[in-house]
Amino acid sequence: MRLLSWLKISLIILSLSLLSGCKFYKDSAAWKKPLPRHLVAAIKDRGFELGAPILARLYKKENRFEIWMKKKGRFYFFRSYGICSWSGKLGPKLKTGDNQAPEGYYVVTPAQMNPRSKFHLSFNLGYPNFYDRAHGRTGAHLMVHGECSSRGCYALTNSSIEEVYLLARDSFKNGQRRFHVHAYPFKMTKYNLDRYKDNKWIDFWKNLAEGDALFKKTGLPMKMVVANKRYVFAPSDVPIFAPAIEKPKIIYANETVKAKQLPEYIAEDVKLKPSTLKQKAKSSLSNLNNEAANQPIVVNEKIQELEHKANSGSSSLYNGVTPTNKPLVPSE
Numbered sequence: 001m002r003l004l005s006w007l008k009i010s011l012i013i014l015s016l017s018l019l020s021g022c023k024f025y026k027d028s029a030a031w032k033k034p035l036p037r038h039l040v041a042a043i044k045d046r047g048f049e050l051g052a053p054i055l056a057r058l059y060k061k062e063n064r065f066e067i068w069m070k071k072k073g074r075f076y077f078f079r080s081y082g083i084c085s086w087s088g089k090l091g092p093k094l095k096t097g098d099n100q101a102p103e104g105y106y107v108v109t110p111a112q113m114n115p116r117s118k119f120h121l122s123f124n125l126g127y128p129n130f131y132d133r134a135h136g137r138t139g140a141h142l143m144v145h146g147e148c149s150s151r152g153c154y155a156l157t158n159s160s161i162e163e164v165y166l167l168a169r170d171s172f173k174n175g176q177r178r179f180h181v182h183a184y185p186f187k188m189t190k191y192n193l194d195r196y197k198d199n200k201w202i203d204f205w206k207n208l209a210e211g212d213a214l215f216k217k218t219g220l221p222m223k224m225v226v227a228n229k230r231y232v233f234a235p236s237d238v239p240i241f242a243p244a245i246e247k248p249k250i251i252y253a254n255e256t257v258k259a260k261q262l263p264e265y266i267a268e269d270v271k272l273k274p275s276t277l278k279q280k281a282k283s284s285l286s287n288l289n290n291e292a293a294n295q296p297i298v299v300n301e302k303i304q305e306l307e308h309k310a311n312s313g314s315s316s317l318y319n320g321v322t323p324t325n326k327p328l329v330p331s332e
Contacts, residue, residue: 030158031115035166046078047071051174054078054167055221056108058144058154060086060101061186065144065156067167074219081164084148085155090185091201093127096139099152102127103204105211105224105231106181110172113165120146120158121165125181134226144181154183180221188212207231 035043035050043050046069053070063083068075088100102125112124122145128137143153146161156164168179185201186192188209196202211233214222222233223240234240 030121030162031113031165031169033162033166035170036163039163039166042079043069046076048076048078051170053174053176053179054171055180055182056144056164057182057184058083059184059186060090060103061192065154065160065164067164069167075221076219079163081156081160083154084157085150087150087152090196090199092137092204093132093139093142093152094137098139101150101152101154101183102132102139102142103183103185104129104131104208105222106183107178108168108181109178113168113172114143114145115165117143117145118147119143119149119155119161121161122146122153123165123168125154125183131226131229131231134229182212182215184208184212 040050043052048069048071053075055068055070055075057066057068058064059066060083063086065081065083066077067079067081069078070076086101088098091100092104093100093102104127106126106129108123108126112126114122114124122143125142125144127139127142139152144156144161144164145153146156146158148155148157171179185205185208186196188205193202193206193209196205199205207230211222211224211231214233214235218235220236223236223238224234225232225240232240
């Protein structure tokens with residue numbers, strides 16, 4: 001019985017650890033090391049200063065983790081490392097336990113650096129970010145770490161994570177408050193976007209590509225907001241505002257509008273009982289910030305009359321009678 005109990009406890013602990021991303025701890029002195037001589041030489045040879053601000057860009061398909069460094073007011077490519085393991089498949093992380101490595105734009109602060117990682121050294125990507133939260137995505141402790149082993153994270157070799165970690169450490173010491181991480185499914189080229197045009201995540205990836213193009217043009221991290229559940233980008237020196245929601249068209253009709261003149265979900269609604277219609281109308285209005293932002297709102301006098309009866313508690317509300325399906329008659 002004792003053996004069985006210990007086995008159950010062990011399985012529970014293992015399950016919890018698998019769901020919690022890569023949050024494990026052990027003492028390591030690697031973060032205290034000085035920059036290796038070869039790395040110092042490479043920094044100076046490329047015209048960068050020791051402790052210069054850094055930025056990271058990673059690509060799942062190509063298994064590459066890049067460090068960019070800043071000089072003369074913009075970021076330039078410095079060094080590329082192999083990603084020896086990343087979890088899941090191409091596409092964003094959606095929920096706790098799906099073992100997907102995140103995709104998107106993230107920010108790392110000194111508080112997210114973990115010198116006591118069981119995976120040698122690590123830093124937290126900051127998932128979920130503001131975009132992930134807008135989509136209701138869940139998860140925590142999604143890391144970039146060493147040991148070449150991953151459960152929802154990005155894993156480098158120990159020597160690679162040491163270099164990345166020490167470059168970040170020195171940039172923080174030199175005054176950088178945070179560094180950006182651009183996590184992509186693949187290089188954002190026209191060829192790759194065409195190659196994956198039928199993938200269900202292609203719209204998301206095209207949105208990421210907008211930010212990628214702006215970074216390549218300016219050499220600086222983009223300003224970002226999320227509007228209508230999409231990233232909206234602007235150059236770092238330009239004020240950015242969430243775009244205003246376009247006011248929907250209003251179609252006036254004395255009778256039910258023909259189905260072909262309306263989006264399918266509205267055309268179906270006008271055939272329903274007014275109580276159901278009223279509930280769906282509320283739902284449609286609440287989604288104006290999403291996919292229904294540019295859809296017309298139907299103002300139908302007959303339906304309004306039935307809704308009025310519903311609100312007044314009339315017992316003869318419905319009785320199987322619906323507005324007739326006559327052609328649209330615009331009201332001047």
